[in-house]
Amino acid sequence: MIVVHHLNNSRSQRVLWLLEELGVPYEVKRYQRDAKTMLAPPELRQVHPLGKSPVITDGTITVAESGAIVEYLLDTYDPDGRFRPAAGTAERRRYNYWLHYAEGSAMPPLLLSLIFGRLPKSPMPFFVKPIVKGVAQKARDGFIEPQLRTHLNFMEGEMAGRTWLAADTFTAADIQMSFPLEAFAARGGLDAGKPNLWAWLKRIHARPPYAKALEVGGPYELMR
Numbered sequence: 766m767i768v769v770h771h772l773n774n775s776r777s778q779r780v781l782w783l784l785e786e787l788g789v790p791y792e793v794k795r796y797q798r799d800a801k802t803m804l805a806p807p808e809l810r811q812v813h814p815l816g817k818s819p820v821i822t823d824g825t826i827t828v829a830e831s832g833a834i835v836e837y838l839l840d841t842y843d844p845d846g847r848f849r850p851a852a853g854t855a856e857r858r859r860y861n862y863w864l865h866y867a868e869g870s871a872m873p874p875l876l877l878s879l880i881f882g883r884l885p886k887s888p889m890p891f892f893v894k895p896i897v898k899g900v901a902q903k904a905r906d907g908f909i910e911p912q913l914r915t916h917l918n919f920m921e922g923e924m925a926g927r928t929w930l931a932a933d934t935f936t937a938a939d940i941q942m943s944f945p946l947e948a949f950a951a952r953g954g955l956d957a958g959k960p961n962l963w964a965w966l967k968r969i970h971a972r973p974p975y976a977k978a979l980e981v982g983g984p985y986e987l988m989r
Contacts, residue, residue, distance in 0.1 A: 767791040770809060771982055772818035773798055776831050776944050780819045781982045783835060783940050785974035789842045793981060831944075832864055835937050848937040860931035863938040871920075871945035874912040875953055881905050882952075913953045917962070920946070924961035928968070935972075943969055 767784065771777045771793045784791045796806050796818065810816035813829045820829040821837075828837045839849050850856035882905075885898040924930070931938040949955035950966060957963050969975055 766823075768822045769793050770796065770812050770818060770820045770822070772796045772809070773983060777819035778978060778982045779831060779940050779944055780821060780834055780838075781978035782943070782975055783838055783848070783937060785977045785981075786848060786940070786972075787838065787842050789838070831868060831941060835864065835941055839937060848935070848940075850932050850936065856932040860936055860938045863930045864941050867938075867941045867945050871916055871942070872948070874909055874916060875945060875948050877909050878905070878913060878952060881909060913949070917949060917953065917955060917959060921959045921961050924965055927961070928965075930965070939965075939969060943975075 767789060769777060769780050769784070769791055771781065773795070781791075781793070796809055798806075807816060809818060809820070812822065813820045813827060815829065817829070819831055819834055820827065821834055822828075823837075823841070826837075828834050839846075843849065850860050881901045884901045885894065929935050929939055930942055946955065946962060946966060949962075955962055955966075
């Protein structure tokens with residue numbers, strides 16, 4: 766039996782969604798973030814040394830990292846290739862790109878935005894606060910915000926004339942990209958002004974397995 770070590774407000778929500786799409790039985794072991802630090806509890810280190818989520822166990826097998834978990838689940842539980850285009854095709858190359866782009870390129874500017882947004886609110890001597898606030902604002906104006914816009918424009922253009930990211934049908938790349946794009950919608954400027962991406966978000970939200978995974982995992986607030 767697969768056990769999903771599920772941390773609230775985390776990427777493990779995607780794992781629950783993929784398992785619901787696959788129709789594979791699983792159990793959920795829940796972990797709660799520290800309310801002040803938003804860090805995962807130390808108990809997760811008993812599952813994986815880094816103590817982060819997502820991580821799954823499948824018998825004696827432990828798999829961490831979202832992309833690696835997606836690949837493992839598809840290799841093991843999707844023999845018919847329902848959620849991954851055939852190897853050697855243009856669609857498979859596009860699928861591989863989005864699978865890795867999600868964490869490799871899309872998430873870093875979002876994380877920087879979160880960090881530099883919190884920085885001026887962190888405890889510090891009062892005389893330092895104006896300096897920190899100024900540095901944080903310069904970083905946001907000069908690098909982070911332009912990066913967010915660049916990625917949004919890129920993804921919006923890539924979705925022109927498409928229903929799904931990688932192929933004509935829904936794939937696990939859409940699941941993998943859900944976390945960064947929902948984070949963009951929460952904190953990164955994605956709204957109805959990007960109609961292609963906005964319509965894609967509505968399509969994934971309308972999928973019954975998505976709703977079921979949200980019911981199982983619980984509501985989550987991204988990038989807070």
